[in-house]
Amino acid sequence: MNTEHAAEAIFLERDILAxxxxxxxxxxxxxxxxxxxxxxxxxxxxxxxDKGCAFGGSLASLLTLACWGLARLGLRAQGHDPDIYVQDSxxxxxxxxxxxxxxxxxxxEGHSLADFVAMYAARGKARITLLAGxxxxxxxxxxxxxRFVAKRRVEEDT
Amino acid sequence: MNTEHAAEAIFLERDILAxxxxxxxxxxxxxxxxxxxxxxxxxxxxxxxDKGCAFGGSLASLLTLACWGLARLGLRAQGHDPDIYVQDSxxxxxxxxxxxxxxxxxxxEGHSLADFVAMYAARGKARITLLAGxxxxxxxxxxxxxRFVAKRRVEEDT
Numbered sequence: 001m002n003t004e005h006a007a008e009a010i011f012l013e014r015d016i017l018a019x020x021x022x023x024x025x026x027x028x029x030x031x032x033x034x035x036x037x038x039x040x041x042x043x044x045x046x047x048x049x050d051k052g053c054a055f056g057g058s059l060a061s062l063l064t065l066a067c068w069g070l071a072r073l074g075l076r077a078q079g080h081d082p083d084i085y086v087q088d089s090x091x092x093x094x095x096x097x098x099x100x101x102x103x104x105x106x107x108x109e110g111h112s113l114a115d116f117v118a119m120y121a122a123r124g125k126a127r128i129t130l131l132a133g134x135x136x137x138x139x140x141x142x143x144x145x146x147r148f149v150a151k152r153r154v155e156e157d158t
Numbered sequence: 159m160n161t162e163h164a165a166e167a168i169f170l171e172r173d174i175l176a177x178x179x180x181x182x183x184x185x186x187x188x189x190x191x192x193x194x195x196x197x198x199x200x201x202x203x204x205x206x207x208d209k210g211c212a213f214g215g216s217l218a219s220l221l222t223l224a225c226w227g228l229a230r231l232g233l234r235a236q237g238h239d240p241d242i243y244v245q246d247s248x249x250x251x252x253x254x255x256x257x258x259x260x261x262x263x264x265x266x267e268g269h270s271l272a273d274f275v276a277m278y279a280a281r282g283k284a285r286i287t288l289l290a291g292x293x294x295x296x297x298x299x300x301x302x303x304x305r306f307v308a309k310r311r312v313e314e315d316t
Contacts, residue, residue: 019208022216025183050177056226056244057219058180064214085251086214092246 001032008076009033012069023065026058030069035077036113037106038070044099054097059134063144064089066105067130071148074113080120082150087127089146097134097141105132108145116150124152159190166234167191170227181223184216188227193235194271195264196228202257212255217292221302222247224263225288229306232271238278240308245285247304255292255299263290266303274308282310 001009013030016023027046032039040062047058064086071084107113108129119126129147133140159167171188174181185204190197198220205216222244229242265271266287277284287305291298 015208020213020215021204021206022180022183022213025180046179048179050173051241055178055180055219056222057178057215060218060222060247060249061213061215064218068214083209085254088248088250089218090246090248091218093244096243 005033008073040066040103042101059142062103063132066103066132070105078117082152084150087147091144093142095136095141102135120150126150163191166231198224198261200259217300220261221290224261224290228263236275240310242308245305249302253294253299260293278308284308
């Protein structure tokens with residue numbers, strides 16, 4: 001990570017932990033941001049289920065937050081701070097996760113953070129489809145595809 | 159609720175809280191079970207997001223758990239206690255949730271708990287599609303449609 005990206009990862013982690021109490025229980029960390037992808041991690045213990053592997057609700061939360069955080073940092077890089085909402089999502093639970101949960105988010109094929117930010121700058125509203133996956137022993141153990149909407153806050157001037 | 163259903167609701171709540179630590183942070187409660195539908199509730203405060211409404215990860219967790227719990231109690235009513243996994247899910251976030259989160263789960267159209275349990279009894283494995291919705295001011299604020307698999311545990315004799 002370059003210095004600016006590292007600072008943004010720290011900002012995002014502090015902000016998520018401060019405003020979404022459940023993420024403190026999950027012990028979420030923002031591990032990496034490179035301008036185009038974002039990585040979240042969380043230990044298994046606080047996110048375990050009845051079978052001793054990762055709880056589906058924790059996986060869904062981390063996958064959604066990884067995408068949301070990526071959209072947020074993409075917009076912040078150009079000076080924007082709108083509300084960002086998840087609109088819908090599809091999750092595939094391919095294999096159980098037995099260790100640390102590591103989630104990587106990026107834009108879906110045919111989508112880009114740059115287009116999303118440009119659209120938001122032009123219209124005060126923009127949509128993007130993002131993908132996230134939980135690393136498994138071979139390939140992704142869980143995947144999410146979700147649509148997000150950024151919308152200018154009432155109090156925002158930019 | 160009849161006495162048996164009430165006892166099952168209490169069993170499920172205790173079991174979820176004991177085995178999935180994140181549900182304690184969410185302050186999940188099993189509010190109702192009638193043999194065909196299950197209701198979970200959770201207060202807003204521990205499940206809030208940066209915008210002051212319900213965190214999407216909490217909604218996804220509660221929606222998934224409501225369906226999982228319904229499948230579980232349906233199987234238990236006939237003496238079965240297999241592992242139950244969520245396979246995939248589609249979530250629509252229709253409107254924000256500004257108060258207590260109330261989730262109702264039931265079988266999807268063309269599916270029934272009875273068929274699911276009969277299939278499990280016959281083959282030791284069964285699938286079902288379940289629906290759950292979070293109550294909103296008018297209609298559902300969030301909906302989930304998900305497929306679940308029940309699979310005999312290695313140590314289970316039934």
